[in-house]
Amino acid sequence: MNNKKFLGIILILILAAAGAYAYLGGFAKPEVSRVTTSEIFVAGKAYQGPVKSEAFGKLFQEAGKLVAEGAITGDPGNIFYNDPEKHKDSINAFVGVIISDPKTSLPAGYEVRSVPAGKKAVQGTIDAHSIISPSKVYDAIFKFAKDQHITLQDYFVERYPNSHRAEILVLEK
DSSP: OHHHHHHHHHHHHHHHHHHHHHHHHTTTTOOEEEEEEOOEEEEEEEEEEETTOOHHHHHHHHHHHHHHSSSSSSSEEEEEESTTTTTTTTTEEEEEEEESSOOOSOTTTEEEEEOTTTEEEEEEOOSOTTTTTTHHHHHHHHHHHHTTTOEEEEEEEEEEETTEEEEEEEEEE
């Protein structure tokens, strides 16, 4: 193969990768602001253990399936009670669905937990695929907090209204 063909193939691959990244929202910028929380209800299941465990992943899949099938009305969402980077890749989480009515009928094994109203927090949102949105939003939230001299708790709430939108809330200390 000559150099021109090789370079042409490389250019096509780079353009395809850039197009896929753009489609996923990779060039989108998170919006970050300080907010006061409203009460948030999450129907789900608790999990403690390794972040990369199969059981942890299955909880996300289960919640997404319940929403897709209409068994629970709401958006996939989670509460994380610690930062796995600070705890040797171990997470303390509550994985499920953000619901509007805490008295809604729940599938077996699900319970409701709430995020209290009136708490100061930093919120980040982005219109990007859930594959890339969490890291982009968390990076923006932590940078915003550092720049504004805000101390954050290891208490994170994630909400995914659709596959191309993420809303993340981190409570302030």
